Amino acid sequence: MDRGIYYATMGMLNNLYQLDNIANNLANVNTNGYKKDSVSFKAVMEKEFYSYDGKTQKIKKIGNMETATVVDDVRPILFSGGFEETDNQYDFAIEGSGFFKIQRGEEFYYTRNGEFKLDSQGFLVTNDGDYVLNRNNGKILINNDFQVLPDGKVSGTDYEIAVFDLNSTKKYGYNLFTGEEVVTSDFKVMQKTLEHSNVDALNEMIKMISASRQFGILEKAVQTSDSLNARIIETVSKI
Amino acid sequence: MLISLYSAATGMNAEQSRLDIIANNLSNVNTIGYKTVRAEFQDLLYQSMKEAGSPTAQNSVLPTGLYVGHGTRFSSTNRIFTVGNIEETNHSLDVAIMGDGFFQIQLQDGRIGYTRDGAFKMDATGRIVTSNGLVLVPNIVVPENAMAISISPDGIVSAQLPDDTVENLGNITTVRFINPSGLKSIGSNLFLQSASSGAPIEGIPNQDGFGALQQSSIEKSNVDVVKEMVNMIVAQRSYDINSKTINSADEMLRTVAGLKR
Numbered sequence: 344m345d346r347g348i349y350y351a352t353m354g355m356l357n358n359l360y361q362l363d364n365i366a367n368n369l370a371n372v373n374t375n376g377y378k379k380d381s382v383s384f385k386a387v388m389e390k391e392f393y394s395y396d397g398k399t400q401k402i403k404k405i406g407n408m409e410t411a412t413v414v415d416d417v418r419p420i421l422f423s424g425g426f427e428e429t430d431n432q433y434d435f436a437i438e439g440s441g442f443f444k445i446q447r448g449e450e451f452y453y454t455r456n457g458e459f460k461l462d463s464q465g466f467l468v469t470n471d472g473d474y475v476l477n478r479n480n481g482k483i484l485i486n487n488d489f490q491v492l493p494d495g496k497v498s499g500t501d502y503e504i505a506v507f508d509l510n511s512t513k514k515y516g517y518n519l520f521t522g523e524e525v526v527t528s529d530f531k532v533m534q535k536t537l538e539h540s541n542v543d544a545l546n547e548m549i550k551m552i553s554a555s556r557q558f559g560i561l562e563k564a565v566q567t568s569d570s571l572n573a574r575i576i577e578t579v580s581k582i
Numbered sequence: 583m584l585i586s587l588y589s590a591a592t593g594m595n596a597e598q599s600r601l602d603i604i605a606n607n608l609s610n611v612n613t614i615g616y617k618t619v620r621a622e623f624q625d626l627l628y629q630s631m632k633e634a635g636s637p638t639a640q641n642s643v644l645p646t647g648l649y650v651g652h653g654t655r656f657s658s659t660n661r662i663f664t665v666g667n668i669e670e671t672n673h674s675l676d677v678a679i680m681g682d683g684f685f686q687i688q689l690q691d692g693r694i695g696y697t698r699d700g701a702f703k704m705d706a707t708g709r710i711v712t713s714n715g716l717v718l719v720p721n722i723v724v725p726e727n728a729m730a731i732s733i734s735p736d737g738i739v740s741a742q743l744p745d746d747t748v749e750n751l752g753n754i755t756t757v758r759f760i761n762p763s764g765l766k767s768i769g770s771n772l773f774l775q776s777a778s779s780g781a782p783i784e785g786i787p788n789q790d791g792f793g794a795l796q797q798s799s800i801e802k803s804n805v806d807v808v809k810e811m812v813n814m815i816v817a818q819r820s821y822d823i824n825s826k827t828i829n830s831a832d833e834m835l836r837t838v839a840g841l842k843r
Contacts, residue, residue, distance in 0.1 A: 359586075360650065362584065362831060362834065365827065366586030366593075366653070366827045367586075367625070367651030369589075369820075370596070370651075371625045371651075371654045372823065373596070373597070373816065374624060375622065375623070414648060417647065417649055429620075431620075431660075431662045431664065433763075458658075460660065461763070462760075462761060462780075463760060463761055463764065463778050463781075464760065464780065465780070470657045470660075471657070487758070488791065511634060514628050514649070515628070516625055516627035516628050517624045544819075544820075548823065551826070558837060559837060562837045566841065
């Protein structure tokens with residue numbers, strides 16, 4: 344049986360997967376603090392090809408062929424989105440690297456989305472009511488008029504908003520990330536500012552066009568393989 | 583079917599809700615005491631196909647995983663309580679709060695509502711009421727023969743009588759909330775206390791962080807028209823882009839269906 348039909352199909356599956364990722368990126372083009380995902384592919388199943396030379400009676404190596412591609416990995420691309428100034432004193436953004444530390448139940452999470460609020464007791468919380476933590480993993484109690492300095496210190500209090508960089512960053516969803524904390528000082532906390540999504544719509548649209556065209560081309564490859572098979576079956580059945 | 587179809591649909595839904603909110607903000611651009619609302623979004627949970635850190639061979643693990651996201655969701659509407667522009671009027675019962683605070687209004691069902699709309703009127707019995715005829719708390723009754731009413735920055739209401747004496751009519755107090763964004767909007771410029779707003783803290787205007795009252799002024803809506811227009815453009819374009827994703831996914835599905843002739 345002709346193998347091409349399988350290889351082409353694997354490519355088509357990759358395109359579908361890529362489209363799923365592009366769709367997610369584009370759906371979050373207005374999600375503040377969202378980090379886009381990037382998909383990479385790799386070639387697998389390398390094969391060596393040989394030919395037998397009758398004259399010299401030797402086997403000659405022709406070369407290698409990579410016969411299929413699979414999705415290699417997906418990773419969040421962490422560079423900053425654009426910043427927007429707001430008039431809301433509960434909006435925060437981090438310039439540079441780093442994440443706000445959040446407590447949800449007993450678990451810690453990290454986020455770049457600084458659309459914070461106060462809860463009914465005056466603690467700083469996220470959209471989902473998770474506590475924003477200070478350097479000592481405690482909650483942050485805030486007065487009506489407060490200012491946060493670029494290093495994360497809340498003026499007039501002992502609180503310092505915790506900002507950590509992450510290793511092996513993983514997405515959790517709901518604007519949250521998980522990973523291993525790394526101490527960083529390469530950041531600036533900006534009050535009354537929000538960080539937009541870092542999805543570049545143009546880029547994603549182009550990737551989408553390319554994925555869907557590639558999909559069409561591979562479909563032709565599948566059909567060609569298929570018609571070759573049909574011809575073979577037809578010819579063989581006549582014999 | 584393709585996940586991308588549904589992801590794109592969540593994106594379109596979110597943009598549609600965003601447009602609804604922008605429309606409401608823009609239609610209240612001249613509503614006294616209106617506070618602008620902002621739509622906020624979150625990405626959805628991720629479906630993991632290969633976990634980062636899972637072993638690939640002895641002593642080696644996957645540095646990054648393989649996952650796919652499911653789109654976005656509309657996570658909250660955040661009312662932004664910045665003070666709007668203050669405009670002077672010639673009406674002595676227009677009162678603006680210059681800073682933090684809400685007026686207390688007695689609702690028909692007995693509960694207390696809160697508002698920043700200080701365009702007060704007088705009813706037939708001389709009580710100070712809102713445009714809807716709801717009574718201001720604490721009740722203040724203006725005598726029939728009052729020539730002029732004055733309201734001090736700290737809320738003392740006094741009336742000038744025909745015999746040139748000044749009668750003290752009472753004090754307007756205002757309330758603050760720890761988290762005003764958590765108040766429940768019930769329309770007609772009124773808010774209700776909720777579990778997340780915290781309990782009202784009553785106080786005297788112009789003291790302890792409570793905003794001063796300014797007579798013959800109203801607080802305009804804090805909607806920033808330019809910003810809302812820009813947001814509208816962004817919402818519409820994003821809607822468009824997400825619909826293109828659906829197109830693309832649809833086309834790919836059609837190709838799949840076309841494979842079998």
